[in-house]
Amino acid sequence: MDIAIVGGGLVGSSLACALERSGLSVALIEAADTPEVTPGFDQRKLALAQRSINALERLGVLSQLSVPPTPILRIHVSRAGDFGRTLLDAADFGHAGFGAVVLAQDLGLALAKRVQSLQRTRRFCPARVLACRFSAEGAHLTLSAAEGEKHIAARLVVAADGTDSFIRTAAGIATRSHDYGQTLFVCSLRAEHASDGTAYERFSNQGPMALLPMADGAYGAICGIAGADAPAIAALDDADYAAYFQSRFGWRVGKIHATGKRTVYPLKQIVAERLHAYCAVLMGNAAQTIHPIGAQGFNLGLRDALSLAKLALTEGVHESTAAAYSASRQDDRSRTLAFSDGLARMTANPGAPAHVLRSLVLLALGTAPALAAGLVSGAMGYRGSSRFEEVL
Numbered sequence: 001m002d003i004a005i006v007g008g009g010l011v012g013s014s015l016a017c018a019l020e021r022s023g024l025s026v027a028l029i030e031a032a033d034t035p036e037v038t039p040g041f042d043q044r045k046l047a048l049a050q051r052s053i054n055a056l057e058r059l060g061v062l063s064q065l066s067v068p069p070t071p072i073l074r075i076h077v078s079r080a081g082d083f084g085r086t087l088l089d090a091a092d093f094g095h096a097g098f099g100a101v102v103l104a105q106d107l108g109l110a111l112a113k114r115v116q117s118l119q120r121t122r123r124f125c126p127a128r129v130l131a132c133r134f135s136a137e138g139a140h141l142t143l144s145a146a147e148g149e150k151h152i153a154a155r156l157v158v159a160a161d162g163t164d165s166f167i168r169t170a171a172g173i174a175t176r177s178h179d180y181g182q183t184l185f186v187c188s189l190r191a192e193h194a195s196d197g198t199a200y201e202r203f204s205n206q207g208p209m210a211l212l213p214m215a216d217g218a219y220g221a222i223c224g225i226a227g228a229d230a231p232a233i234a235a236l237d238d239a240d241y242a243a244y245f246q247s248r249f250g251w252r253v254g255k256i257h258a259t260g261k262r263t264v265y266p267l268k269q270i271v272a273e274r275l276h277a278y279c280a281v282l283m284g285n286a287a288q289t290i291h292p293i294g295a296q297g298f299n300l301g302l303r304d305a306l307s308l309a310k311l312a313l314t315e316g317v318h319e320s321t322a323a324a325y326s327a328s329r330q331d332d333r334s335r336t337l338a339f340s341d342g343l344a345r346m347t348a349n350p351g352a353p354a355h356v357l358r359s360l361v362l363l364a365l366g367t368a369p370a371l372a373a374g375l376v377s378g379a380m381g382y383r384g385s386s387r388f389e390e391v392l
């Protein structure tokens with residue numbers, strides 16, 4: 001094989017699609033039994049930057065979605081107790097939308113369908129990588145599959161195997177981590193005012209909240225809660241959780257009528273010290289697992305995948321591919337990590353100076369067009385210099 005992708009989650013599957021035109025032989029190895037039970041294909045709602053939407057369209061994935069992406073026409077940012085509030089309207093920036101929202105499960109199943117139609121990718125699923133050894137020729141993987149043990153050799157191995165990446169450990173790449181001390185609750189909800197394309201971000205001392213517009217007038221609801229309070233909130237029934245959400249979010253969308261099943265995520269940042277070693281490269285959550293508040297994780301992971309695909313399409317795979325990939329990701333990665341982590345820490349810090357700063361930032365965003373335009377272009381995914389669209 002030229003390339004073995006370990007992990008068929010959102011990022012690994014996107015990479016397989018992006019490599020289709022490269023002419024290279026690709027293996028995609030995924031441990032989950034079926035797409036329906038793949039861990040990342042769950043009920044989380046993903047805000048995708050416009051650049052990600054465009055890329056997924058070119059990769060033939062968007063047409064496989066069961067529900068078209070719901071466009072984000074406006075972004076409303078507020079902070080409990082602060083007088084500043086910001087409303088960004090895509091039309092004022094000359095755009096049809098800032099991006100769009102999809103259900104991770106729907107996107108995962110769409111990717112799985114697209115992957116099945118790929119000619120250059122051989123799927124090993126379910127199969128788990130149990131061992132990875134490196135030599136001058138490349139990587140040698142041992143898989144446990146339903147038929148028994150299998151062996152694959154590849155010139156380049158891609159770690160797209162998530163936060164606890166086995167390949168990252170095998171390649172000897174260390175991580176640094178930060179626990180935000182928060183738990184994130186995710187569910188769908190319905191309110192008196194149906195969603196109209198506005199995405200709401202609300203910050204408070206208890207943690208960030210967001211309402212994302214979904215199909216059929218529903219919302220994707222995200223609520224950050226201090227870790228110590230999480231068990232009590234998890235124990236609330238749906239009606240009491242709706243009342244709790246309302247008490248923190250306020251009445252911008254009218255009365256909250258009903259909430260769906262809640263999914264709970266502990267919030268940690270885990271960042272790999274390097275993006276390559278030997279003939280291995282890291283991408284997606286294996287490279288960086290970040291706070292979801294900035295809605296950057298998959299958007300960044302997709303740009304990781306597209307950057308490697310661009311290299312493979314234009315130069316093929318050789319000894320310096322891993323290092324070239326790593327170098328190509330530095331700028332976008334470090335800026336996105338700083339943005340997400342800064343936003344998470346700044347909005348969670350109850351200290352007075354931060355309180356003043358937040359109001360100023362929010363007001364500045366509403367009144368200073370250049371600063372707001374910078375935020376918008378970041379939100380739309382136009383961060384980093386790599387122009388991989390040309391080769392897709």
Ligand SMILES: Cc1cc2nc3c(=O)[nH]c(=O)nc-3n(C[C@H](O)[C@H](O)[C@H](O)COP(=O)(O)OP(=O)(O)OC[C@H]3O[C@@H](n4cnc5c(N)ncnc54)[C@H](O)[C@@H]3O)c2cc1C
Pocket residue numbers: 006007008009010011012029030031032038039040041044045046047048104127128129130160161162163166184186265283284285286292295296297298299300301
């Ligand atoms: C609540 C929440 C909201 C989010 N919202 C947004 C958002 O709005 N916008 C955004 O861009 N991002 C968002 N994210 C981030 C986004 O979900 C992740 O960045 C993305 O799902 C990472 O995908 P991945 O493929 O890198 O990793 P994963 O989804 O973890 O996939 C890894 C895959 O590897 C497989 N695997 C692991 N080990 C092995 C092995 N040894 N052998 C074979 N296979 C293996 C696993 O089964 C899994 O399928 C959010 C995250 C959360 C938690």
